[in-house]
Amino acid sequence: MPTEPLAKRPGGRSARVQAAVYQALTDLAGERDVTRLTIPAVAERAGVNPTTIYRRWGTLQALLAEVAVARGTDAPPSSSGDLRTDLEAYAVRTLADLTRPGGIAFFRAEVSPDIDERRSGLRECLQRATAGLDMVLEASRGRGETPPPAERLLDQIVAPLYFRVVFSVPDTDEAYARALVADLFSGTWHSAVELH
Amino acid sequence: MPTEPLAKRPGGRSARVQAAVYQALTDLAGERDVTRLTIPAVAERAGVNPTTIYRRWGTLQALLAEVAVARGTDAPPSSSGDLRTDLEAYAVRTLADLTRPGGIAFFRAEVSPDIDERRSGLRECLQRATAGLDMVLEASRGRGETPPPAERLLDQIVAPLYFRVVFSVPDTDEAYARALVADLFSGTWHSAVELH
């Protein structure tokens, strides 16, 4: 698990290289044929020597994972004071996250070949997803409400979004994301079964 | 209908090779590091020349896709006469499908690098998923009921299962699969539907 902002020499060059590589990776990940998403290719586009990438990140998976984390950290979720509104915003944001160019490539990277890599990568990914959600729920609880458990929301909001994006199901748009939330509210989630 | 065993020369050798390759692929797909899941590796384990695989299937993706289809065709879904029971069986079967060894590898194969490959692969995969579901729904309609639309069931049953399996969420077991169905029945749509 690589250290994100490189403790040793945060100075100009390393930072520049990192930025260039991140950018190059993001660009390439958005392109059609992700088969061409390879370390030498990233290096070339970044104007950097392949060796550098090999030595600093070792594998494409690792690099992708790192960048995935980095792109996740720019979402500023603010509470509106209303659970439903917050959840809708959350759903829409999640969908946007998934559909932005290269989304699948990053997802793929996290569903990594090696089982241990995968576990840790996905755990991280899941935690990021849950974090946004928890914030919303926390706010709700702060208002004295009793929102449904996060687990349930993952199942009913995040899971369908992932599923439909991955499978390219048509009409998976913002309206659909909102509909998912609407569904929750028209239902009786109070009587939720106990998920041991 | 039995298009399975190669139209041209269904005779002994081809069939044997195919069986050996399928088996080898399945074995390897179940192992820890799927990085080692490569054509030469499959060939070696199958006791077959790599060239054979290259010529017959071309790419690992194609082979995986074919085997994925083959392993999907052994599920005999029989209707019990009760929608809920059928759905539970369907959910449990889907979960079993996903969690059986190598499940993730196959899924990964279908979330393929190339966007077109992906679309077609996933379409197929999705169609297989939907097929089982449609059968259940058809049976239900045959009984004069009005079951929820397939789309909704995909969202509320299949999607969470996929999601949780991919993300290794703990406690994603048979009981959970049933709970998903139970949820549906305690939820909204049944108010608009007569359930004997």
Place this chain on the structure above:
DNA sequence: CAGCTAAAGCAGGTTGATTTGCTTTAGCGA
């Protein structure tokens, strides 16, 4: 059972990613 031919095997050769030892660059602290 004998010949035809699709499919399997084999031995190269090609391509492209990954590795390695070394040299060069350029932050950073004295």
Place this chain on the structure above:
DNA sequence: TCGCTAAAGCAAATCAACCTGCTTTAGCTG
């Protein structure tokens, strides 16, 4: 500013997947 050293660059070697032309095997059919 100067020297130290982490990190980047470079070149050549390695290694593995994948391809190609050819030979061999073995179902099938007459």
